Amino acid sequence: MKRAIALALVLFSIPARAQTVASLRVNSDTSTYLAKVETDPSVGYRLVIECVEACSNSTTYREDVGDVPMGLFVRDQDDLLFSLWGGGSVYRVRVWKITDAGISRIIEISSRDRPQFLDDPRGHPIIHTFEAQSGSGPRSLIRWNYDGKRFVRRR
Numbered sequence: 001m002k003r004a005i006a007l008a009l010v011l012f013s014i015p016a017r018a019q020t021v022a023s024l025r026v027n028s029d030t031s032t033y034l035a036k037v038e039t040d041p042s043v044g045y046r047l048v049i050e051c052v053e054a055c056s057n058s059t060t061y062r063e064d065v066g067d068v069p070m071g072l073f074v075r076d077q078d079d080l081l082f083s084l085w086g087g088g089s090v091y092r093v094r095v096w097k098i099t100d101a102g103i104s105r106i107i108e109i110s111s112r113d114r115p116q117f118l119d120d121p122r123g124h125p126i127i128h129t130f131e132a133q134s135g136s137g138p139r140s141l142i143r144w145n146y147d148g149k150r151f152v153r154r155r
Contacts, residue, residue, distance in 0.1 A: 018046070024072045028079045029100040030054050035081055037069045045069055049081070049096065049103050061103040067092050075125060078146065080106075082117065082125075091115055093127055095151070107151045112139055120145065127151065 023036040032053035040046045043064040050060040067085035074081055079099050085092040090110040097106050109115075111129035118126040125146045130139040144151040 021045070022069050022072050024074065024081070025052075026074055026081055026098055027076070028098045031056065031100050033059075033098055033103075035072055035096075035098075037065075037072065037083075040064065047083070049098065056100050059100075059103060061096070063105070065094075077123070078125060078148075080125065080146075084115065091129075093129065095127075106149075107144070109142075109144065109151075124148075 018038040044066040067087035070084040113130040116128035127144040
């Protein structure tokens with residue numbers, strides 16, 4: 001019995017290995033990156049973006065995220081990686097710019113309803129989010145236009 005208890009304590013003390021729950025290859029400039037969302041019991045999830053092919057430098061980006069991942073996608077233009085997450089009573093949109101010069105998050109926005117991902121007439125990305133005073137109140141549409149460097153809020 002003591003051996004069984006000791007074995008159980010050893011097994012439960014071994015840290016759980018991270019599991020990949022989403023992944024996506026992202027082409028940027030001359031390099032290829034792998035974006036993946038991994039489980040991490042201490043924080044929830046971790047986004048890891050690393051250069052995997054034709055790397056000019058060893059670029060790796062890590063960000064811990066407490067929300068639940070819902071998806072990763074690119075538009076094959078603008079060097080942008082889009083992601084959708086669920087957090088409590090809102091959706092969260094996070095977008096990163098991935099270039100050979102580096103990786104940076106350029107926006108994190110929340111929405112009470114499922115956000116919409118669109119293009120303007122020139123092909124630039126637009127994100128529609130929805131705000132409300134409460135979970136059951138009327139929603140206001142917020143339009144986020146990408147100007148080539150950042151997303152700008154419009155009503």
